[in-house]
Amino acid sequence: MAPTEEEIRAGQAIYAPLSLRFYDLLVHGISNHWIWRCPTHEIVRLYDRNVSARHVDMGVGTGYFLAHAHWPAASPQVTLVDLNPHCLARAAARIAHLAPQSVKTNVLAPWPRIESSPFTSAGLCYLLHCLPGSIPQKGIVFDHLAPHLSPGARVFGATILGRNVEMNAAARRLMATYNAKGVFSNRDDTETDLVAALEARFDDVDVRRHGVVALFEASAR
Numbered sequence: 001m002a003p004t005e006e007e008i009r010a011g012q013a014i015y016a017p018l019s020l021r022f023y024d025l026l027v028h029g030i031s032n033h034w035i036w037r038c039p040t041h042e043i044v045r046l047y048d049r050n051v052s053a054r055h056v057d058m059g060v061g062t063g064y065f066l067a068h069a070h071w072p073a074a075s076p077q078v079t080l081v082d083l084n085p086h087c088l089a090r091a092a093a094r095i096a097h098l099a100p101q102s103v104k105t106n107v108l109a110p111w112p113r114i115e116s117s118p119f120t121s122a123g124l125c126y127l128l129h130c131l132p133g134s135i136p137q138k139g140i141v142f143d144h145l146a147p148h149l150s151p152g153a154r155v156f157g158a159t160i161l162g163r164n165v166e167m168n169a170a171a172r173r174l175m176a177t178y179n180a181k182g183v184f185s186n187r188d189d190t191e192t193d194l195v196a197a198l199e200a201r202f203d204d205v206d207v208r209r210h211g212v213v214a215l216f217e218a219s220a221r
């Protein structure tokens, strides 16, 4: 069943100007280390390994990883894709020195024409667990992304899994609360489904788990 407008809205509505002020501290300062058990530096390293001179980032939040990445070019061309205008504005301001292009769109739907496409890298960090549906349904995000990638482009990201992972008490509580509110929709998300969704579309798929977080990397065909 296709996700409803309400489910799609709930996956991004929490990111308002006030909550975005505390996002980095709560998520990348506290939750990653103590609740999801994936140290933030592992995700920074994921970005460092994969970002390129023509990068698109999907589900940008505050732009934390874009601001911390070591870019392989002095002036990388960065495109921000998000449904939430507050996230786009905050991330764009954070990396204003890179003059990013912003595209407001729902990643579950086909993208509008994007002038900076095709891209040589695409980051999807902590996006998939916010999207309604199961991982096989969320795979449509990769279908919409694929036509905007050059052959061999790096596709990478991180997502919090909800099933077949060991959670501590805090993770169980937070996961239940977020899923009840629709902030997360990851109760049934498994590493196996993620690997299958990536292998169906990309080459060189590598998925590693840190705590309840799956870090993934792949290459466009």
Ligand SMILES: C[S@@+](CC[C@H](N)C(=O)[O-])C[C@H]1O[C@@H](n2cnc3c(N)ncnc32)[C@H](O)[C@@H]1O
Residues within 6 Å of the ligand: 008, 011, 012, 015, 058, 059, 060, 061, 062, 063, 064, 065, 081, 082, 083, 084, 087, 105, 106, 107, 108, 124, 125, 126, 127, 130, 131
């Ligand atoms: C948990 S935040 C991740 C932010 C950032 N990537 C990070 O790791 O810090 C999820 C982001 O995905 C965006 N988002 C959620 N649902 C979306 C959708 N259907 N289409 C586009 N963006 C969406 C939210 O607005 C938010 O910016």
